[in-house]
Amino acid sequence: MRKASLNADYVRTEISRWQARSMVMSTRGIVAAENPLAAQAGAVVLAVGGHAVDAAIAANAVMGVVAPMMNGIGGDLFAIVHDVSTGNVQGLNASGWSPEGATIEFLSSRGMTMMPQTGIHSVTVPGAVSGWMALHEKFGHESLDSILSAAIMHADDGFPVSEITALEWLGSVPALQADPNAAALYLPGGRSPAAGEIFRNPELAETLRAIARDGGDAFYRGEIAERILRCSAQHGGAHTAADFADYKAEWVAPLTTNYRGWDVYEIPPNSQGIAALVMLNILEGLPLGEMGRGTVETLHAMIEAKKLAYADMLRHVGDPRFAKVPVEAILSKAYARQRAALIDPRRAAENVDAGPLPTHGGDTTYLCVVDAVGNIVSLIQSNFANFGSGVVPDGAGFALQSRGGLFSFDRSHPNALQPRKRPLQTVIPGFMKRDHLSAGFGVMGGWNQPQAHVQVISNIVDHGLNIQQALEAPRFVKLTFAGTDLMMESRFPEEVRRGLFERGHEIDLQGEFSNMVGGGQAVMHDARARVNYGGSDPRKDGAAIPEPIL
Secondary structure, three states: OEEEOOOOOOOEEEOOOOOOOOOEEEOOOEEEEOOHHHHHHHHHHHHOOOOHHHHHHHHHHHHHHHOOOOOOOOOEEEEEEEOOOOOOEEEEEEOOOOOOOOOHHHHHOOOOOOOOOOOHHHOOOOOHHHHHHHHHHHHOOOOHHHHOHHHHHHHHHOEEOOHHHHHHHHHOHHHHHOOHHHHHHHOHHHOOOOOOOEEOOHHHHHHHHHHHHHOHHHHHOOHHHHHHHHHHHHOOOOOOHHHHHOOOOEEEOOEEEEEOOEEEEEOOOOEOHHHHHHHHHHHHOOOHHHHOOOOHHHHHHHHHHHHHHHHHHHHHOOOOOOOOOOHHHHOOHHHHHHHHOOOOOOOOOOOOOOOOOOOOOOEEEEEEEEOOOOOEEEEEEEEEOOOOOOOOOOOOOOOOOOHHHHOEOOOOOOOEOOOOOOOOEOOOOEEEEEOOEEEEEEEOOHHHHHHHHHHHHHHHHOOOOOHHHHHHOOOEEOOOOOOOEEEEEOOOOHHHHHHHHHOOOEEEEEOOOOHHHOOEEEEEEEOOOOEEEEEEOOOOOOEEEEOOOO
16 A cells, blocks of 8 residues: 655655665755765765766766776766756767777787787777766866766775675676786785775875876876787787777757657667667567566566567677668667567576567666756766776776777677777666656666666556665666576565466576665655655665755
8 A cells, every 4th residue: 555745757656665765855955876975975075066967977986996897087978968958868979999909910910819808909999088088178167176076085084895896896806806906906906805905006096196187188198008008019910090089979859769658768888778768668568567677478478578679789780980880770669569479478598599680770887976056977987807808007006998809709790899889788778767756777787787677667657656766676687698598686576486486487586675676766856846856776786865055
């Protein structure tokens, strides 16, 4: 039984609660991030007059300090910005490209038959700093020096390593030991820091000071670029000064679909965001609200829709500057109905192929910000695998990403490795709006992300959950593209798991709040009530922190 609150349009409370946390509510801004130190840094920037973009950069910079395996200035970035002054929803693609000399022939001549997942040949030009500069140039109010000050302080003075971060760091020890610079930086005393232990990174503090002083030039044309290029040369990489100097983040129009009255936005290819929209289009023809939240019927439909959407994404998505991605055809509602008709309500499909389209027309951190007037930034940033490539340039204080590992060696595929090309990207920020409500949301976790986005959206739209409940609710994940394997959190009732097993799903049961299904954050703005909401996933160390009154 539910008891509606005064703001019955959105917020509902239950007499018998199952959620672990309440939403954060404020008439001022809110920052939700995977570490409270990062969320706090962003909230303080809001309090001194910063735009939501300023706060997002501040929070992201701190995340690169306190969770270096997940993200940092050696990685890539995507963002969606909702500007209330114009009503525009804009996307930013700050994913880096491969070096000019990176070709399949180049790697084949070195004995490789597929893309390496670590090492210098998995390193694409990091796009995160260029993304910061593009965001700041378009929307920023505060100086870079002010925005990056908290990250610099935490790097210089040190910070206590959080619980989940300590576990992820420990799991990365063998990879870090493979690179002398990585081991020296991230394994002080020959081991990973324990939870609560202070970790300092003065080299990263100096790098951030250079960016605060000289902006993107420091990273792409100055001393930081020089450090990366020397590192690449030492490891036999193909990177050149021009690869860095020529790179620039790109503003893009987000892809969108309408799901039961909500406009949902995702970053276009080369990201996998299109898969989330295809899933929603397929599911829109099914009465998920009537089928019930977390039931066998609903979960089976979502899992099968995931397989269909991911098959299309894997077959067709690449860098649109190199290959035509049939976005309009893939997002067609008519096409979605054709794909939905392939779902057998009684049996899990073992193999799913990409559909015949009409001829016309690891590891990551996610954070989001809403400011007092309702501007929203949905931002995701990643090294790909833990500590990315495992390669650390001398004196730089950060690891280089391994996004190049997602390229294909199949020359006929749209995601085939080519010079100055951006690989298929798993990281995606999300945004949705309806009438007076707008929300930024995201769930990190590699191939998990589109299916996690859809589960959060469905929890809100189909089942009436608030953003905190939508994040906390148990989730499933299928990390493979074929077969009937499936991971599920143990909070799904046994009778539901049994029902899915009877339909052919092979369940790998995870813990109650498993890191395998990713961790998310969300913010929402109610323009009519002039209230902001924040939610933070208990699967991570994070928090949603409101803007303080200084």
